[in-house]
Amino acid sequence: MTGGSMLDDDSVLVHTKGLAGYLTLNRPKALNALNHAMVSRIDRALTEWEQDPAVRTVVLTGAGERGLCAGGDIRSIYEDVRSGGGSASAAFWRAEYRLNARIARYPKPYVAVMDGIVMGGGVGLSAHGSVRVVTERSRVAMPETGIGFVPDVGGTHLLALAPGELGTHLALTGAAVGAGDALRCGLADHFVPSDQLPSLVADLAGASGRDVLARYARPAPAGELDDCREWIDRCYAADSVEEIVERLLRSGEPDAEDAATTILARSPTALKATLAALRSAARLGSLERALEQEYRTSCAALSAPDLVEGIRAQVIDKDRTPCWSPATLAEVADADTARFFAPLGDQELSLDAGGFTR
Numbered sequence: 001m002t003g004g005s006m007l008d009d010d011s012v013l014v015h016t017k018g019l020a021g022y023l024t025l026n027r028p029k030a031l032n033a034l035n036h037a038m039v040s041r042i043d044r045a046l047t048e049w050e051q052d053p054a055v056r057t058v059v060l061t062g063a064g065e066r067g068l069c070a071g072g073d074i075r076s077i078y079e080d081v082r083s084g085g086g087s088a089s090a091a092f093w094r095a096e097y098r099l100n101a102r103i104a105r106y107p108k109p110y111v112a113v114m115d116g117i118v119m120g121g122g123v124g125l126s127a128h129g130s131v132r133v134v135t136e137r138s139r140v141a142m143p144e145t146g147i148g149f150v151p152d153v154g155g156t157h158l159l160a161l162a163p164g165e166l167g168t169h170l171a172l173t174g175a176a177v178g179a180g181d182a183l184r185c186g187l188a189d190h191f192v193p194s195d196q197l198p199s200l201v202a203d204l205a206g207a208s209g210r211d212v213l214a215r216y217a218r219p220a221p222a223g224e225l226d227d228c229r230e231w232i233d234r235c236y237a238a239d240s241v242e243e244i245v246e247r248l249l250r251s252g253e254p255d256a257e258d259a260a261t262t263i264l265a266r267s268p269t270a271l272k273a274t275l276a277a278l279r280s281a282a283r284l285g286s287l288e289r290a291l292e293q294e295y296r297t298s299c300a301a302l303s304a305p306d307l308v309e310g311i312r313a314q315v316i317d318k319d320r321t322p323c324w325s326p327a328t329l330a331e332v333a334d335a336d337t338a339r340f341f342a343p344l345g346d347q348e349l350s351l352d353a354g355g356f357t358r
Contacts, residue, residue, distance in 0.1 A: 012041040013063070018205030019056040021049040025125075028064025033073040034121040036092040042125070043099050050107060058106070059204050060125060061113045061197075067139070068113065071120025072096070074147060078311040086302030093152065093298050094349055096121065097291040100154045101351050104128035104287050111204060111213075114138050115194055119176070124153025127187045128287065131213060134179040135194040136221060140187055143174035147314055148267035148306025148324065150274045150297040150340065156281035157290035161186055165236035166225055171274050172241070173262045180223030191220035231256045241271045242329050267306040267322070268329045273297055273340040280341075288351040293341065295349035300340040 013024040023042055025032035049055040062068035072092070080088045103110055103125065112126030114134045119141045126132055127140075134140070142151040142159065151159065151171050159167030162185040170177065170185065182188040190213050192200055200216045225232070235247035235256060241263070248260035263271065277297055281290040301307045305325045313322035326332050 009037065011035070011038050014041065014045045016055055019054070019207070020205045021045060021055040021058045023058065023060045024063055025061070025069055026063040028066070030073070031066050031070035031117060032062045032064065032068065032122070033070055034096070034125070035073045035076060036088070036095060039092070039095045039099050043095070043102070046102060046106065055108070057109045057111060057204055059111045059113070059201060060129070061201060062116070065116070067116025067122070068118045068126060069122025070117050071122055074311050075315055078308060078316060081302055081308050089302060090299050093295060096124065096153065097295055097349060098351065100124040100128055101288050101291055104154070106130070109210060113197060113201065114140060114182070114188060115197060119143055121153055123155060123158070123187070127158055128154055131190070131210065132188040133190050133192050133200070133213070134182050134188040134220070135192060135197065136179060137194050138179045138182060139176040140182045141174055141176035142171060145172060145266040145270045145274055146174045147310030148270045148304070148322070149301050149310065150270055150277055150294070152294040152298050154287050154291055154294070156277045156294060157287045158187060160278050160282040164229060164233040166232060168236040168275070168278055169232050169259065171278055172244070172266070172271055173259050174266070175262070177225065178221065178223060180220045181225045183220050184223050184225060190217040192216045193218060228255055241275050245329070267310060267324050268326055268332045269304060269306055269324070269336055271329065272332050272337045276337055276341070291351060292349050296342065296344055297340045299344060299347070300342065
């Protein structure tokens with residue numbers, strides 16, 4: 001696995017040069033959407049490089065001009081649920097979440113270049129890394145409620161750690177943030193102008209990631225969320241999604257009213273499960289425990305109507321008019337939310353601190 005050759009296919013390009021091991025997500029026509037084969041390929045590379053003293057830094061990038069990764073391959077999830085009951089999707093998530101935990105505990109610098117679009121599963125591959133680089137082109141989001149899903153890939157853990165209620169705002173609305181706000185929310189560490197990325201990535205072959213970043217990092221452009229902190233923290237501190245929406249609508253802030261409108265277009269069931277998952281993740285503390293909880297919520301979504309319907313509306317028929325069931329927040333019973341957290345018995349995901357399944 002040296003010099004640039006590989007693999008079973010070319011969906012992840014793997015090579016080493018100098019002191020670095022390079023991983024390039026390589027499905028640019030699909031905005032590098034992540035599938036099970038790609039997760040397995042990345043995991044195998046990390047295993048080999050962990051034991052290779054010649055590899056001192058791992059570098060993750062995405063092919064194409066649009067971004068690192070738009071998330072998991074949700075079209076495949078749609079087809080799997082409709083034809084196979086979702087078993088392949090559950091197996092994919094088990095491998096993906098294990099990889100997310102492994103990245104967070106990887107013993108060598110793991111430099112994630114979060115240029116362009118970084119959403120869902122792309123956040124899971126990058127934001128748990130030890131060195132996370134954003135650019136003026138970065139758009140980082142966990143947009144799961146828009147397809148009837150709950151933030152996963154450790155997203156509930158990351159967003160629960162964001163200052164104040166910023167994470168709740170991002171989780172419920174699915175809003176994408178730029179570099180300044182990604183840094184503010186703890187989703188990234190360094191800002192590097194996009195035109196400097198080729199030099200940065202090349203120079204990582206000759207020195208450790210942190211030494212190189214010191215030469216390229218610049219002050220990030222100002223974000224937008226700091227100006228909204230007062231109403232975000234006040235409104236999203238409520239105990240229910242209904243009360244959050246009510247506070248947003250009563251706030252007198254146009255941006256807050258826009259956020260309420262956005263939330264009300266999302267899956268009501270997913271919204272309630274997401275708020276519960278975020279509050280629980282804050283109490284759980286560790287990434288591993290949050291991922292184990294997310295595996296429950298993700299598997300539960302496979303047998304709920306809104307995931308298939310949300311994917312249909314967004315990427316299959318592209319009519320952008322999902323018919324959620326239940327259709328309103330008021331119709332979502334406590335039992336509808338509780339089922340997302342029900343134990344899975346011998347199908348539970350169980351992770352140790354190294355990201356490995358016990």
